Amino acid sequence: MDSPLASLLDLFATPGNRQMLWLTARVALAGTLLHALSGLALGYALARPGWRGRNLLDIAVTLPLVFPPMATGFLLLLLLGRRGPLGEVLQQWFGIAPVFAFSGLLIAAFVAGLPLVVKPVQAAFESLPKILPEAARTLGKNEWQIFCYVLLPNIRNALAGGLILALGRSLGEVGMTMMLGGNIEGRTVTASLDIYNAVTSGDFERAAAVSLLLGLISSGLFFLLRRNARAPLGW
Incomplete structure (x- = not known):
């Protein structure tokens, strides 16, 4: 039996394995970009109280934390499948089939x-002193300038930490990924x-090799998270 390290090196030796790893990297990179944009927009919106629909949006965003991933994936499959209310519209009007493709993996991540x-x-937006944007307004700055040059530098640590956690979470996602991606070899x-797949087929050497790879990546993410937690404000 090969050692996990030797099996890990063998992962990069065949085109099929490299394709699997490249697909994982593409999902991770695209997901991180979407998380950065959506995390900023939704975090900023939810930090502003009093507007209609805020509680509903908060529930929708938080639900994946407490709802079983397989059940969440099933609900998304009903919504985005060919006969789903949103999936049918995307298919008919734009020719997009969100599930059982790269888009399904990206949605799951x-x-x-x-x-x-x-x-x-x-939480970072809510903790900022209200005087910061007010002072910027008195200096003639518009809302976009206030967001980019006053608010964003003060919450970038929270954003960086959230992106690291989200990347680790999406790399380990199985339930939603299987539902929306279809597990097509x-x-x-x-x-x-x-x-x-390796465990269910009895190929424990391969399972150990891929687990080792994800473990190394997770260790790197943990190091970045610890470094980010010790970074000064605005790092």
């Missing part, structure tokens, strides 16, 4: 990690699904 970005960003199998 996005939904899984979103609350881990939004909630820290929301060569097309929608990411690293976390590859571990599941």
Whole structure:
């Protein structure tokens, strides 16, 4: 039996394995970009009290934290499938089939990690002194300038920490990924699904190798998270 390290090196030796790893990386990179944009927008919106629909949006964002991933994936499948209310519209009007494709994997990663970005960003916005934007307004700055040059530098630590947590969460997602991606070999199998498939087929060496790879990545993310927690404001 090969050692986990030797099996890990073997992962990069075949085109099929490299395709699986590249697919995982693409989902992670695209998901991080979406998390950054959506986390800022939703965190900022939820930090502003008193507008209609705020509580409903807060519930929708937070729900994936407490709802079972497989059940969340099933609900998304009903919504985005070919016969779903949103999936049918996307298929007929734009020719987009969101599930059983890269888009399904991206949606699963996005939904899984979103609350881990939004909630820290929301808390950071809420903790900022109200005098900061008010002082900027008295100096003639518009709302966009206030957001970019006053608010954003003061919440970037929270954003960075949330993105690290969301990336780790999305890399390990299985339930929603399986529901929306379909677990199709060569097309929608990411690293976390590859571990599941290896275990169910009895290939424990492969499962150990991919687990080791994700473990190394997770250790790196943990190091970044600790470094970010010790960083001064505005790092």
